[in-house]
Amino acid sequence: MSSDYSYDEEGTLWPFFVFTLSGLVTLPLSYALFKRTRDPAASFPRIKSDYRPNHSDLIEAQRKKNGRQESKAWMVILVVLGWATMAYTMYLIYVTPATVRQLWNPYDILGISESASEKDIKSIYKKLSRKFHPDKIKPDASKNETLEMLNERYVEISKAYQALTDEEIRNNFIQYGHPDGKQSYSIAIALPKAMISDGNGKYVVLLYTLLFGVLLPYLVGSWWYGNLKRSKEGALMESANRLFRQYDENLDESGVITALSVGKEFEEMFKGDKADAGLSKVESKLQAADDVLSSKEKEKLEELESGPRRKALALLWAYLGRIELDDPALTKAKVEVAPVAHSLTKSMTAISLAYGNTTPILGSYYASQHLIQAIPPKGSPLLQLPHFTPAIVKAVEGDSRKHLTVQEFMDQPETKRRSLVVGKNLLTEEQYDAAVVVAKQLPYLRVAKAFFKVPGEKCIIPGSLVSLVVKGRFIPPGSEKVPDINELDLEDVDAAEDDLDVILGRKKPKQIGKDENGKPIFAPVEEAEVFPPLTHAPYFARDYSPRWHVFLTDSKQGKMAVPPFTFTQFDRPIYEADGVTPTYNMQTLEAKFAAPPQVGQYTFVMHVVCDSYLGFDTKMEVTLVVEEASKAAEMAGEDEISEPEEDSIAGIMNAAKGGAPPKKRRVAEEDDSEDESGTEEEDDDTSETNTDTEAED
Template identity: 50%
Template sequence: MSTDYNYDEQGQFFPYFILTITAILTVPTTYSWLRSSSDLESTAPRIKTDYQAEDGEIIDSLKAKQKRKERKIKRMTFSLAGWAMMAFMVYLILVTARTVEKRWDPYDVLGISRSATEKEIKSFYRKLSLTKHPDKIKLDEAKNQTVDWANEQWVDLTKAFKALTDEEIRRNFLEYGHPDGKQSFSIGIALPQFLVAKGSGKFVLAFYGLLIGVLLPYFVGTWWYGSQKRTKEGILVASAGTIFQAFKEDIDAGGIVEAVSGADEYKELLVGDKAESGLAKIEQKVLAPGEHAPFAAGLSAKDRQALVDIDDAQRRKTLALIWAYLGRVDLADATLNDEKYEAGAIAFLLNEAFAVMALHFSVIAPVMSSYHLSQCIIQATPPNSSPLLQLPHFNPKIVEAIEGPSARVHFSVQQFMDLPAQERKRKITGPGLLSDVQYQQAVTIAQQLPYLKVEKAFFKVQGEKFVTPNSLVQFVVKARIIPPGSINVPAITEKDLEDVDKVEKRSDAAQEDSRIAPPLAHAPYFARDHSPRWHVFLGDSKQGKIAVPPFTFATFDEPLFTEDGQPTYNMQTLRMQFGAPPQAGRYTFVMNLVCDSYIGLDTKLNVTMEVEDESRAEQISEEAEISEPGEDSIAGQMKILKGEKVGKKSKVEEDSDEDSSGSNTEGDEEDDDTSETDTDTDTDGE
């Protein structure tokens, strides 16, 4: 038996090869392109309002641009091209299948069913011999049928008959696929012959050299560099280094703004002539005297000095653009305004990365500065400005009409909405203030802000009555979404504040899918869609350190609003888990709950955790078991007559009954073996 190598002269194998390789690349690319996004920004509801900012068209165009970028146009183009290539290969396969010689099959030659028995085959062959034998066949000259054709046809029929009836020939057919036994072995190479024909070799060599030596290293290098040049937070590694170098434990929001202005992301935004174009105009407007502040953009004297001290024109323009965004300064130029809003969106991403870096130092002050700056960026308000500026149509003049010209403490949105409706409207409507329509728009937005009001906060250990050293502790926060200005809020019941351990049978993915997302943040000046997130952490106020790192919550376990937009006031449960201290004692923390999207909706509480020594906890547990009268005791029967609940027999009593000792010791065995620690929750401020 000889082996013969040949190329795909008829294009029989080449389409299969190309189809397979293309499918391997195209199918996953198409899936990643078409699958629906699970991001909250794509699935969360929106606050109902018809309000639009003055530069709404610019902001909407930037949002659309970002969404197009997230859709991955390159992936879409590649997948469509891949499917087109696959369709063409299928077409070639179908075409070549009609012209390629089929594998020799005795059943097909005889025209008989594969289920036919040997007796049926012999009978059928005898019938064929009466019409197909060369001595008996009637030749049709019109079809060019000759004696030689008849002989060849009969030889094929005879060979097929013997392949199915003759023992030796049948064995050859079953083992080697041919009645004559072993044949020469042919290997088809899935390349068209023209690629390797004489004179084409140098082109094939050049093709493979380009593919393996240039294109493959280029794409792999591009992918690797792209994956390594950004951090997990999505910012450039070089930018992370710049921000890290600017970190200080006493840094404030203005200092963070200055730090993020040096990021390389802005070099990509302000390329070429954009690096310096319009700088003088921006600075003139940003540093112009403000009606209700030293500067129009809300800078402090320290922030102004930081701006003018920068020598690099590109970074100086970046910092001025960010302050122009925070101060809602109209730059009177479409291009500059476009850069302003994009600079604000980039600053938010960089500030989030700064918060992650600050957490590694466990210092509360810079983390809180970063969280508060996130609120300011999303709402486009200067740091330390009035929370009322996040309401539609509100400006410093309207805020002054509410607070008075010499107010030292700003009103929160909750305090504003708690004013009597007539007084509230009288203060801010009229000539030079708000119209009735504008006032109604502002109130409508305020009544939809998701203020998370903490009703109770406590520590617990699942399955235990006490917190013991080194145990796994849960810090549980019971809270309700109560928008500012809410009326007829249902009272809290004891059942609302209960926290019973539940055995979750659903998978983590199923639980996450069933959780409720709040409406997207009302941020008319922010050029991105953003779903609010709440950060909860425990701090040591004496040392200014973070005791338990923040847990971030973006969804809830109960509906927040009804279909018509009314709050449900459902009790929500937030949990954060951490290890208890190694020593017993009384530990007091400051709980901070911060929303990253709205100003003035934060909560701060003092919470205390009692950590009991294990031996002491066991002693208290035993004393508790015998302190409650059982159902068989006289005292227990009296409580039953009064309609009160009593405990079952304790283990001590059961053992005593078995020993017939006559002991009457009763205990209380609770159905729920989980208890809560005694936790003080004093509100320092909301």
């Protein structure tokens, strides 16, 4: 069997080729574009506030601009062209009549039915052979017939007759669909005829050269180089290398902000004359401002050579100090530098974590807080509230050297708060109410308890996989009538071995009552992920979801003991359906790590740091007790060894293996099973933990 490759003379198949090729490119690009342009923050809850700072239109425009940059204009153009091409070729496919290949059928050729007898076949054949014999028929010019066409028709009639009467030819027809046996097939190239006409072949070659020799390598190279030039934190590799050289074990948040100015991203923002344009004006504004730059930070700024770094750092300090620059171009640049600097804090955090020194790690997280809230280092957390200015903060704090947190301010009586901030040259009643509304929505995670445990074990032995369990509730500042903690919510009971819901990672329905027949009624299982509201950051030109980092440090050595575990979502709703009323649900944060290899008592400092709000962090001591493995064996031996119950998975498997019949579960055993395993309150089954936190009342 041979193959005959030919071009599609009718030009009816090329739309299929173009449609398929366009789809292979357009569909993946459309999916990638959809993921880029889909705003993940659109489904996140938001803190309700009508507050708009100065230049809010510029900040909002920058947020939208960032979304457009992420969508990539060239991708949009390609997707639009791709769908237009697919629509056009689909139209051609729909309106162009399909060419159906006719199968060779001897009955059709002879003009008889498939039920005709052999006698009828012979009779018809004789009539047709006499009629179409080449010696008896002549070509009809009116029908454009030729002698060759008449000969082919007579041959087809003879083959059809033989296929129905000759045994060998009939077998060929039955097996291969043709009296001559296997036939060659043709493959029509689905390209427009104009492309393969004489003289146009070179253009086809040129097109394929551009597609596969230039465009494809360029796209692959751009993708590969783009991955190589950026770190996994998203910063340029050159910026990460420069930040690495800026690292110091005593780097605090001010030092981190100064170090961020080395980013190569700023060189791309302030090319050429842009580096010096307006720099002197920004620096003069900074020098005149109070409580923004310390003398040490001013010296560092003045020591920098004039260039992109100096302008970036000056604009960063102007942004943090909320300084009015009285220049549209400078104000726009001030808004733009903050998100870039914030993205670089991720690289600085990664570098600090690699070294393991506590001060730079906390400095990186604190720098993130200050950049998001537009508050200078050592600035008051009260500046996070709408309409609050340094003058308002001064009226609240007086001459105190210690800043009040938002929680401390809101814990004061309503009349006292109002008297401090409402008045001439202070806030109006409406502005004060707006600030209080925002304060009562801020997600402050108040830790109630923290402890160590090994699931299923009563003590912790060297090298075991330990869980640091942190229990806490979101209690916004100024919350009233906060319910008391349910002690049962503080327990962390191990799931039963036969609990399929836990084994399969499903949420267990909670029984809320019984119906008339005594059957249990379960509440609907909430499978949706619970996200905190987007950070209230009116000066920051990005939507940002807050993150909570939990890690352990050694206060004596100033080193990190357990790397941070980051939490962006929670297991229970934070607010009611109105998005304002807190639920006060007990949240559980769990971090797993390997226990120290030596027996002993280890005291750590636990940090729970929110990277988006100032003053919302928790710092407390926790103690991990590591016991001898022999003690764990003794405690396990004291437990009563019993056969598995028949209604458990272990019991069913034991019976299937031919083991002893499983025992029925006794009431006494059920009572015993309710005892918690893995908390410090009972049987010394976990390490002692210092859980001194602020009172929640």
